[in-house]
Amino acid sequence: MRLAKIALPVPLPHALTYQVPDKLAATCVHGARVVCAMGSRRLIGVVLEVYEGEPEPGFKTRPVAEVLDGGSLPEELVAFLREVSSYYLAPIGEVVRLALPPQEREATESLTTTASLFDKPKGVATRMVAYAEPTTSSAPDEEAKLTGAARGLLAKLRAVGKTPVARLTEEWSTARNILKKLESLGVVALVKDEAVQDPFFAEPLPRDEEKDLTAPQKEAERVLTEALVSGESRPYLLHGVTGSGKTEVYMRAIGVAKGLGKSTILMVPEIALTPQLVSRFRARFGDGVAVLHSGLTPKERLRMWRSLRKGEVDVAIGARSALFAPLENVGLVIVDEEHDSSFKQEEGVRYHARDMALLRAHRASAVCVLGTATPSLESEHLARTGKLVRLSLPERARAQALPKMHVVDLRHIGAGPTGDKRISLPLHRAIEKNLAAGGQTILFLNRRGFAPALRCQACGTVASCPNCSVALTFHKAKGAIMRCHTCDHEEPLQSNCVKCKSRDVALEGLGTEKLEETLAAAFPTARIARLDRDVAGGKDAEKVLAKVRAREVDILVGTQMVTKGHDLPEVTLVGVIAADAALTMPDFRASERAFQLLVQVAGRAGRGDTAGEVYVQTYDPKHVSLLFGVRHDTMGFVAAELENRRELGYPPFSRVVLVRVDAVDEDVAKLAALELAGLARRAAGEAVYVLGPAPSPLARVRNRHRFQIMLRSADRASLRASALAVVRGIPSLPRTVRAHVDVDPVQML
Ligand code: ADP
Ligand code: ZN
Ligand code: ZN
Numbered sequence: 001m002r003l004a005k006i007a008l009p010v011p012l013p014h015a016l017t018y019q020v021p022d023k024l025a026a027t028c029v030h031g032a033r034v035v036c037a038m039g040s041r042r043l044i045g046v047v048l049e050v051y052e053g054e055p056e057p058g059f060k061t062r063p064v065a066e067v068l069d070g071g072s073l074p075e076e077l078v079a080f081l082r083e084v085s086s087y088y089l090a091p092i093g094e095v096v097r098l099a100l101p102p103q104e105r106e107a108t109e110s111l112t113t114t115a116s117l118f119d120k121p122k123g124v125a126t127r128m129v130a131y132a133e134p135t136t137s138s139a140p141d142e143e144a145k146l147t148g149a150a151r152g153l154l155a156k157l158r159a160v161g162k163t164p165v166a167r168l169t170e171e172w173s174t175a176r177n178i179l180k181k182l183e184s185l186g187v188v189a190l191v192k193d194e195a196v197q198d199p200f201f202a203e204p205l206p207r208d209e210e211k212d213l214t215a216p217q218k219e220a221e222r223v224l225t226e227a228l229v230s231g232e233s234r235p236y237l238l239h240g241v242t243g244s245g246k247t248e249v250y251m252r253a254i255g256v257a258k259g260l261g262k263s264t265i266l267m268v269p270e271i272a273l274t275p276q277l278v279s280r281f282r283a284r285f286g287d288g289v290a291v292l293h294s295g296l297t298p299k300e301r302l303r304m305w306r307s308l309r310k311g312e313v314d315v316a317i318g319a320r321s322a323l324f325a326p327l328e329n330v331g332l333v334i335v336d337e338e339h340d341s342s343f344k345q346e347e348g349v350r351y352h353a354r355d356m357a358l359l360r361a362h363r364a365s366a367v368c369v370l371g372t373a374t375p376s377l378e379s380e381h382l383a384r385t386g387k388l389v390r391l392s393l394p395e396r397a398r399a400q401a402l403p404k405m406h407v408v409d410l411r412h413i414g415a416g417p418t419g420d421k422r423i424s425l426p427l428h429r430a431i432e433k434n435l436a437a438g439g440q441t442i443l444f445l446n447r448r449g450f451a452p453a454l455r456c457q458a459c460g461t462v463a464s465c466p467n468c469s470v471a472l473t474f475h476k477a478k479g480a481i482m483r484c485h486t487c488d489h490e491e492p493l494q495s496n497c498v499k500c501k502s503r504d505v506a507l508e509g510l511g512t513e514k515l516e517e518t519l520a521a522a523f524p525t526a527r528i529a530r531l532d533r534d535v536a537g538g539k540d541a542e543k544v545l546a547k548v549r550a551r552e553v554d555i556l557v558g559t560q561m562v563t564k565g566h567d568l569p570e571v572t573l574v575g576v577i578a579a580d581a582a583l584t585m586p587d588f589r590a591s592e593r594a595f596q597l598l599v600q601v602a603g604r605a606g607r608g609d610t611a612g613e614v615y616v617q618t619y620d621p622k623h624v625s626l627l628f629g630v631r632h633d634t635m636g637f638v639a640a641e642l643e644n645r646r647e648l649g650y651p652p653f654s655r656v657v658l659v660r661v662d663a664v665d666e667d668v669a670k671l672a673a674l675e676l677a678g679l680a681r682r683a684a685g686e687a688v689y690v691l692g693p694a695p696s697p698l699a700r701v702r703n704r705h706r707f708q709i710m711l712r713s714a715d716r717a718s719l720r721a722s723a724l725a726v727v728r729g730i731p732s733l734p735r736t737v738r739a740h741v742d743v744d745p746v747q748m749l
Contacts, residue, residue: 003053004028004064006036007081007096008045013727015048015092017055019063028064031072033100035065044104046073046096048082070302071309073099074328080360081324087359088743089720089727090349098349099324101305102298128192130165132179134158139185150178157188160286165190211397213252217245220391224253227367228260228331235358237338237383238371240393241402241632242603243567246371247277248397250334251284253369254315258288262331262366263314267353269340270564271319276545277336277567278317285315292318292325320345320353323360333361337564338370338379339596344746352744354379373603373634374596377589377645380638381652396607403574403605403612405630406430409621418522422510427575427615428522431555435526439572439610440548441555442562443515444601446581448532449473450514451507454482456497458504465489469700474507475534476514487702515577516557523555531558563601569608574601579618579626586697587748588650591625595637598629649689651744655716657723658745659709660696663737666705672737673707676726680711683725687718698749704738 002020010016018036020028028034032047042065055061073081077099085095134157143151153172157163168175182188213221220238227234240246254264268277271293281289290304290313307313309326316325320343335343335354343353354370355378361368370379370388382388396402408424415421416428422445423431434441451474454463462471465484472482474493483490497505516530531544541561547553548568556562556571576598583594598616606612618626628637646653659676663669673693681690689712696706709726713719723741730739 001052001054003051003055003061004034004047005049005051006034006045006064007048007092008036008038008043009093009097010038010043011091012093013091016045017059017061019055019061020050021063024064024067027067029072031075031078033068033070033072033104035068037062037065044068044100045093046078046081046100048078048092048096068104070101070306071326073326074309076328076330076364077324077326080356080363083359083363084349084351084356087356088349088351089723089741090351095349095351098321098351099326102301131162131191131193132157132165132168132182133162133189133191135187135189137186139187142185143187146181147178149174150181153178154182154187156286160284161288162191162193163286211245211248213248214245214393214395214397216240216391216393216395217249217252217397220249220393221252223389223391224249224367224369225256228253228256228262231331231365233362233365233367235361235368235382235388236370236391237375237379237388238369238391238393239375239383239634240371240373241396241634242373242600243396243398243400243607244373244393245397246336246393247280249391249393250336250369250371251281253332253334253367254281254285257332257367258285258314260331261329263311263327263329264316264332264334265322265325265327265330265357265360266315266317266334266336267320267322267343267357268317268336269319269342271317276542276549281315281317288313289315289317290325292316292322320351323351323353323356330360330364330366332367332369333357333364334369334371336371338372339374339376340564341593341746346747350740350742350745352746355744374599375634375638377592377638377642378652381642384642398607398609400606400609401611402632403602403614405602405614405616405632407621407626407630408615408617410617410619416522418518420510420518422515422577422617423518423522424615424617427617430573430613430615431519431523431575434573434613435523435554437572440551440553440568440570441573441575442568442571442601442604443519443555443557443575443577444559444562445510445512445515445557445577446559446597447473447509447511447578448485448513448534448559449483449511450476450517451511452509453507454494454505455508456500456502456505458502459497459500461497461499463494463498463505467701467703469698473511476517477534486698510577512557512559519555519557526554527552528555528557529553531556531561533559533561560597563597563604566604567607568604571604572606572608572610572612574605574612574614576601576614576616579616580620580623583620583623583625585748588645588648589746589748591623591641591644594623594625595629595641598625599632599634602629602632649712649714654712654714655719655743656745657711657719657726658742658748659711659723659726659739660706660742661693661708661733661737661739662701662704662706663734664704665736668734668736669705669707672733672739673709675733676729676739677709679725679729680709680722684711684713684722685718687715688713688722690722696749 004018004020005015006018007015081095085092257264316322335357338354345351383390408426413424416423416425453471464471468486470486480493481490512532583590602614661673677693692709693707696708711722
């Protein structure tokens with residue numbers, strides 16, 4: 001009997017056995033996407049193994065119901081998924097799901113028929129548009145006689161392949177005439193096809209200019225080209241200061257990979273914030289890139305998935321999920337801004353896309369490039385121990401100096417004319433001066449909302465969320481409400497203290513909303529915009545950034561969203577309102593994060609022709625993150641911080657597994673945590689340090705009490721054994737308890 005091991009999206013650690021009916025024998029192969037019945041449900045899964053054998057006695061082995069068309073997963077990808085599952089101790093069925101086309105990922109319970117997933121949604125009319133496509137023939141004699149524009153257009157088509165005619169007319173006003181000529185020579189074909197509805201593809205593209213590389217860029221290009229050509233799997237750390245032209249290096253490497261017939265995965269943090277970056281790739285490579293992002297319609301996503309699978313498109317750009325792109329023949333895996341914590345998935349399968357990028361590249365014999373201005377200590381450690389080859393871009397590409405940094409010690413320096421200490425006099429004057437000079441300003445504040453707390457002046461109580469151990473933030477723009485940033489609970493602003501009923505309550509602290517309001521009053525003629533999660537999810541963020549680029553904004557106020565790699569050449573002043581905020585997190589990475597944030601936000605200044613200035617306000621000017629940050633001294637910081645981590649035995653000198661346990665009843669949660677800690681300790685041996693259980697720093701969320709246990713060891717095998725004991729123990733906990741393990745956790749809450 002032919003049997004198949006199938007990974008189905010159920011929380012079981014192993015794959016399930018199904019029978020392969022004769023009529024599906026040809027299609028139900030390794031990697032195939034299949035539909036299987038499980039109880040009364042029909043689930044989509046992936047075939048891990050097909051073999052001849054007998055089913056286990058006593059079990060009724062059901063047949064595979066259906067094989068989905070559109071392609072099986074590449075063998076390399078399936079093998080990779082199995083390793084991800086094993087590394088993170090995560091059920092294989094849930095890991096495999098990460099690689100399925102998105103709507104198949106979601107289609108589980110209600111699925112009765114799968115056919116509808118692949119049909120065109122009814123009522124959606126597809127618009128047909130004209131495309132130009134290079135043919136395989138050339139006509140050297142006639143081509144030599146063409147005008148410069150015609151030769152340029154033909155070269156572009158040959159480089160990027162099929163392109164909408166409308167796009168070509170953006171670059172060459174006479175494109176239509178040129179194309180007719182090229183068609184008559186037989187070197188170009190004009191065809192009609194469905195218009196692409198992807199919003200990323202709708203925008204006009206910037207003009208792509210291949211730049212003369214700087215010497216360090218050239219060297220990086222040379223090394224990566226050599227690695228790609230030799231087919232040797234080698235990982236690299238592309239360490240380049242902000243504005244050093246890392247993107248150009250990525251593009252050159254992708255070009256080389258394409259030339260060798262190899263495909264590329266490029267991961268960027270938060271794709272919704274980076275359409276500008278994406279459009280640079282599309283300007284270079286045309287529609288030969290697939291951009292995976294949440295703004296796509298289900299149909300678009302499926303179309304992308306399929307064209308990647310078929311190899312019609314050989315570059316996948318996306319956030320962390322691009323890691324699982326169904327590309328064959330992966331030759332290059334790039335992680336841009338590798339230090340960014342958004343590469344860590346914080347729910348479901350808690351994988352780190354940067355770490356797994358190294359693994360997928362290694363297994364696929366591909367070249368891996370981790371790019372950043374502020375290497376994570378993990379990557380830095382790998383570079384220092386020779387496991388990553390460092391490529392340095394020590395200077396900005398257009399020879400601009402790094403911005404001049406000023407530290408404002410808030411302990412001694414007072415408020416400017418607004419009376420608010422968070423806009424100190426030096427910062428106020430700098431904004432004034434920059435406005436007068438016509439420059440743009442970015443002000444960074446890591447707190448959204450109006451005021452982060454409402455405190456009783458009589459007894460000191462802070463208004464907190466009824467469901468979480470978190471203070472409520474006052475939001476003014478949304479109608480004077482108090483909101484919890486953890487569970488989104490909202491309530492009206494109270495005029496009495498909940499505890500002592502005093503009416504003497506006051507808003508405390510500064511959020512982006514209030515900062516915007518205060519600035520508007522202080523600089524009435526300035527055009528001010530705000531960028532944070534309250535005004536901008538996804539596409540709206542890009543609208544704000546587009547306005548900044550169009551110079552319709554003088555001052556941009558925002559949270560981390562303003563720090564993320566944007567290339568805004570007219571920004572000449574950056575203000576960091578409260579540099580200490582990131583340091584108060586209960587997390588061994590707090591200093592690292594504060595440093596990265598500071599360097600990244602400062603890196604937004606002075607990317608154009610005018611030098612930039614940065615004002616950093618702090619109550620703790622002697623903190624290492626700040627001392628090194630204001631000198632742009634990344635190597636100095638990592639050296640100091642690595643030493644610190646080594647002494648404390650923290651990653652990258654050890655590995656950590658965090659076990660999180662929660663339940664509505666505090667005692668139930670605590671008992672369960674004790675139980676798991678016991679299992680961890682018994683399996684741990686000497687080499688693993690088991691800490692806890694202790695209440696989580698966020699002790700209550702959504703009405704559930706949370707405890708955590710930290711396992712830490714420099715010995716990978718012992719740590720794994722201990723974590724595995726915990727995983728095996730979880731199913732025996734009371735059903736009201738939720739627990740999971742987080743391998744290499746990033747969020748320590
Ligand atoms: P990074 O990703 O390292 O922050 P970018 O790739 O965004 O830097 O480059 C910063 C700016 O420098 C961009 O405007 C880019 O077009 C420009 N640039 C990159 N390489 C060169 C070069 N070799 N010559 C001139 N300008 C360049
Ligand atoms: Zn009170
Ligand atoms: Zn809450």
